[in-house]
Amino acid sequence: MENKKASALFMEKLKGSGFRLTAQRETLFQVIAESLGAPSTIQEIWEKSRALDPSIGIATVYRTVNLLDEMGVLNIIYLNEGEFRLEMPGQKFHISAFCRRCGLLCPLGGEAGKQKVMEEWLEEADMELLPQSLAVAGICEECRAIMEDCDRFPAPPSMGMGRGWGGRGRGRGRGRMGMGRGPAK
Known part of the structure; x- marks a missing residue:
């Protein structure tokens, strides 16, 4: 779907739901x-929006993306931490694979068969499949090669510096609840 058509659809749905434009x-x-x-983040959408209108706050971006999702005109596919992909809901079920390391996104074929399996699973629970997108995490070939190179050159062994967690929390031997061991001598 063209950007202008998507934007017009968002506006139409918003007005139809009684929200102000x-x-x-x-x-x-x-x-x-x-x-x-x-792939994008709320931060990236906010920065692009602020370049056009500096009065837009990040909370407005969160609310708008969530509102479009709740109205069913936008699907949010969560990828890595804080990263997602936005899609128009054209199919009942869409599945993609993404690389957890670099974020590469690859649509997977055979969605009709996968949708049928999902519908059968949900039918067992007496539920109906809702329109959605699913992203399955993996590691792409290029990233696997990089990771294999890193395994060939392991990090140097620790020099035993630092105390780590073992030395924390003991204080000066004050006993329970930070109380002293008794009167000072």
Whole structure:
């Protein structure tokens, strides 16, 4: 779906749900539409939005992304820590693989068969499959090669410096609850 069409759909759904269409939301819809399909973070969306409208706060970005998700016009696919991919819900079920190290995203084929399996699993629990996207974590070939190179050159052994956690928390031998051992001598 084209960016302008996605942005127009966001605006239409928002108005249809009784929400106000503010200038900030219009700007965010434009930036979110441009971010569709690419790994991004709330921070990145916020920075792009602020370049267009400096009055947009990061909380507004969080609320808008979550609102679009709740209205069913945007799917959030969580990848690494804080990173996600935004997609328009075109299918009932979409599955991708992503590299946990570099973030490479690869759509997986055979979604109809995978959707059927998911529907069967949920049917056993007397539930219906909702439209969603699923990202399965792995390590890509390039990152595996890099990691193998790192294994060939292990880090040097520790020199025994530092006390680690073993030396903490003992204080001066004050006993329980920080109370002294008795009167000072």
